[in-house]
Amino acid sequence: MEIEVKDPSTGALLHLQAKPEHFEGMHGFRISHPNGSGFFIANKGGVWRSADDHHVDNDFLANIGLALEGYEPSDQVVSSKGNS
Secondary structure, three states: OEEEEEOOOOOOEEEEEEEEEEEOOEEEEEEEOOOOOEEEEEEEOOEEEEOOOOOOOHHHHHHHHHHHOOOOHHHOOOOOOOOO
16 A cells, blocks of 8 residues: 655655565564665554664654554654754
């Protein structure tokens, strides 16, 4: 399925693919960028986390989780990190 995710550092709207997947005994989603790169995320204790040792910004993971849970991009966070 395609999800709309706000880039927390820029506010830009990204269109990512999310495919349900089982990875090392966990149920989660394989998230793919249009350029083909991707990573696996799973909800652990109510928090979405990268589960395949791929570093992903926590705010970005939160926004992906919100998109997977059906929240609109307007409900997703924009970080003030790096903005002056």
